[in-house]
Every structure is written in C-alpha cells, then in structure tokens.
Amino acid sequence: MRKGWMIAIIALLLLIVGIIVGIYVFKINQTQDSNMLDDKQLAKQQKEETQEKLEEANSQLEYVQTEMSNTLVQIQELDDKIRQYEQENTDLLSKLQELETSITETTEKLETVTQEYEKKSKQLEDRLVALYEAGDIAYLDVLLSANSLSDFLSLYYAMIEIAEYDNQLIDKVEQQKDEIDLAKRKLENETAEVKILKAK
16 A cells, blocks of 8 residues: 555655646746747837838838929929020110110211201202392292293203202101101110110
8 A cells, every 4th residue: 555655655656746847847838938929029129110211211201302302393493484584684785785786776877867958058048048038039020030931941941950959858858857756765665674684
C-alpha cells in the first residue's frame, strides 16, 4: 500500500506539476499571444499613424500644388497684361510719331499757304487800290474808246479776262484763307492729341 500511496502521491505530484506546467505554458502562450497581439496592435497603430502622416503630406502637397497652379495662372495673367501694355505702348509711340510727322508737314504747308495767301492778298489789295485810284471807269467808256471793231473786241475780251482774273484772285484768296484756317485747326487738334498721348 505504501507503494500505492507513493504512486498516488507521485501521480498527484505529477498531476500538480502537469497542471502547474500547463498553467505556466498557458500563461506563456497567453503572454506570447498577448505580446503578438500587442505587436500586431503596435504595427497596426504605426501603420495607421504612417497612413495619417501620408494623408497629411498628400494634403499639404495638394495645397502646395494648388497654390503653385494659382501662382502660375497669376503669372500668366500678368505676362498677358505686360504684353498688352507693351503693344499699347508701341501703338501709342507709333501714333505719336505719325502725329509729329503730320504736325511738321502741316506746319510746312501752313507756312507755304500763308506765304501764297499774303502774296495773293497783296495782289488783290494792289488791284483794288488801282481801281480806286483810277476812279469810276465805266466799262462802256473803255469800249467806246476803241478805234475799230477789232480794237473794240480786244478791249471787250481784255475786260472780261481782267474781271475773271479779279474773280479768280478773290476766290484764290478766300480758298487759301480757308486752307489756312483748316491747317491751323488740324495743327491745334494734332498738338492737343500729342499732349494727351505724352500724358499717358
């Protein structure tokens, strides 16, 4: 019996040791499972943090790209405006040069027409003074002073030519006066336009 007891005690001890080893193994497995679980959770958490950082970086990248795109659009708009202003400036300079050339030509024409006007005006004045000094000359008296029919016709045609010349001289003086007025107005307008263009 002693042997039976011993076997029972040994069996009980083995059982207790088995239970203790089982519990210990279970705890080790549970700890390992827990550690594995903790490692998985840690890895998952790190993955989530990395994903969040990646999303934040992508968000910042999108923001920077949007800002760059907006800046490039603004640069393009400014570049277009600069080109437009340069073209307008070129057009204004061209117009200014045309006006200055026209002013020079108009001034020269005005001087020429004024000289012709003064010359014709002097001729007309001299002609009117001569007519006034001669007094009332009746055309009939001139025609009747003719000695012959051919002399009469010559005097008649001469009087017609003188009258036509006088009329042409008067018309020419009036025309030149109108040209002078027109040239002066044109010159004033162009000079004013040049001042406006230079102010721009």
